[in-house]
Amino acid sequence: MEKKYSKKHLWIEMDGETAIIGISDFLQEKLGDIMFINLPEPGEQVKIDERFGDVESKKTVMDMESIVSGEVMKVNEDVVDEPYLINDAPNESWLIKVKADEVADNLMDEAAYAKHISQPWMQSHKE
């Protein structure tokens, strides 16, 4: 399945009507060691641009805003129990699966996202 990316570094894969959401490799590297992740419960609604969870790394706590609207079907309990899985394998460690009523219309494909994160001001965390 092809991944698309948001400006705020989440990835999404569509499997029929189900949207699978995760954290991009760029973001996990920027965050550093992830200690904790808070996600919604199955059955909760998420909405485009609204907070659906947060992630605590050694450096920061960051809110995550949704790129789909719809009902949360599944939560990846493995990453809740062992958040470092996201650092180890960001592309496989999905966070939530959502029955998507709507998907954000400003997502980027792999190439556009690679260009987005290569901009100089995006690289500041590597200082």
Place this chain on the structure above:
Amino acid sequence: MSDFYYLISGEMNPYRNLALEQEMMDHIKGDEAILYLWQNEDTIVVGRNQDIYNECKADKFLDDGGRLARRLSGGGAVYHDSGNLNYSLISRSVQGDCRYDRLLKKALLLIGIEAVYNDRNDLTVEGKKVSGNAVYEKDGIICQHGTVLVDTDISRMEYYLTPDISKLYRNRVNSVRARVANLCDFCREVMVQDVQESLIETAKAKPFEYRPDIEKVNGLEKFYMSNEWIFGGKR
């Protein structure tokens, strides 16, 4: 050079101060930075994902008149009283002067105290921790905040905080007991107000004039006061 603005809170109430700090994040324009200075009376504040009962003698502290709070940023439990100054540096970037570490180090040097960051990123003087910090990020706005121990009642702090019994519960974040000291141990006459003034001068900050969305602040205050958040970490 960013345009720095400062605001000194007149409140000593942790829930109000945390609410004001969070609402302030909605007011950042361009490369402006806000330096928010605030204090809480007799309060323990735990990090976003900590188990409050592991971190402190929570019930005893409440019985003895203290207040418990939870912040949105990560890291360990801290104790606040009127001898401690909290700073928040709110900005869109953490480049250049918009870095709490540079700002604080310079500000302390200005009052004659040489401080260094250790490998845990705590600010220390002669090997003792005088300041801790944490970061919260929302929608591209970054809030770097921390404590500065100026003349805090450290024996009270050490009595109520219990990082030693902090145990690994799922993946909650544990505090580490650090050797702490007050700035007044190194520079006798220093007061909270001196650190405030020095931070403002170092940042060359102008007074921040804005109109907070009072309804939003009230809502956030209610959230920060709720037992679901303080004890359960439920947002």
